Amino acid sequence: MPLRAGAVVAATTAVLVAVLGFVLTFGAPSAHAAPEVTVRQDGRQLQAIELARRVEARQQELAALNRRADARDRALIGRQELLARYGYRGDPDAVRVVLPMASYDLSAGFGLTGPLWEAEHGGQDFSAGAGEPLVAVAAGVVTEVAYAGPYGLRTILELPDGTEVWYCHQTDVTVAVGQQVEVADVVGSVGSTGNSTGPHLHLEVRPAGGSPVDPMDWLRAAGLSP
Numbered sequence: 001m002p003l004r005a006g007a008v009v010a011a012t013t014a015v016l017v018a019v020l021g022f023v024l025t026f027g028a029p030s031a032h033a034a035p036e037v038t039v040r041q042d043g044r045q046l047q048a049i050e051l052a053r054r055v056e057a058r059q060q061e062l063a064a065l066n067r068r069a070d071a072r073d074r075a076l077i078g079r080q081e082l083l084a085r086y087g088y089r090g091d092p093d094a095v096r097v098v099l100p101m102a103s104y105d106l107s108a109g110f111g112l113t114g115p116l117w118e119a120e121h122g123g124q125d126f127s128a129g130a131g132e133p134l135v136a137v138a139a140g141v142v143t144e145v146a147y148a149g150p151y152g153l154r155t156i157l158e159l160p161d162g163t164e165v166w167y168c169h170q171t172d173v174t175v176a177v178g179q180q181v182e183v184a185d186v187v188g189s190v191g192s193t194g195n196s197t198g199p200h201l202h203l204e205v206r207p208a209g210g211s212p213v214d215p216m217d218w219l220r221a222a223g224l225s226p
């Protein structure tokens with residue numbers, strides 16, 4: 001089940017991050033260190049880098065596991081139930097828009113200002129466990145998959161009316177540029193890449209590829225209750 005897999009990701013990541021924190025705290029080089037101590041501490045720093053690499057690899061592995069569990073679930077449940085998971089309860093043949101994730105907590109809203117953002121917060125944040133699957137909110141074409149500075153690993157989905165939907169801070173992606181996706185197809189998974197303090201989706205909605213609008217308004221206008 002995705003929820004259980006998400007909890008495993010969160011717990012394992014927490015343990016690895018705690019170990020990494022310990023190594024970084026007690027392994028930091030001191031200006032007064034004797035040469036032999038410095039050598040030992042350089043070793044600890046290498047160890048910390050290796051641990052960070054392993055944390056990253058483990059996160060990727062768990063995200064992949066999560067996606068496989070989600071794919072199994074999808075094969076077992078009907079289309080109607082699947083869409084209901086993403087907030088749509090109407091006729092499956094009439095679906096246009098769904099929520100980007102099945103399970104989340106709303107965090108930072110659109111238009112906020114503060115030390116976390118260079119300018120106004122241009123999207124809505126959805127907190128969730130690392131690896132939680134992200135789905136296409138509507139049918140469209142993937143126009144970008146790339147690391148984008150503060151946005152981290154970002155996927156841009158362009159809808160037929162020209163609206164761009166940005167998925168930011170992902171752990172990994174499951175789509176490629178040029179790919180056509182249908183509503184509720186998995187496009188990637190939640191992560192904390194880029195300027196992020198914890199696993200979450202930063203969702204942006206940009207009509208005609210221009211300035212962002214409040215994703216909550218956009219989702220509500222489509223009849224959803226995010």
Ligand SMILES: [Zn+2]
Pocket residue numbers: 108121123124125201202203
């Ligand atoms: Zn955000």
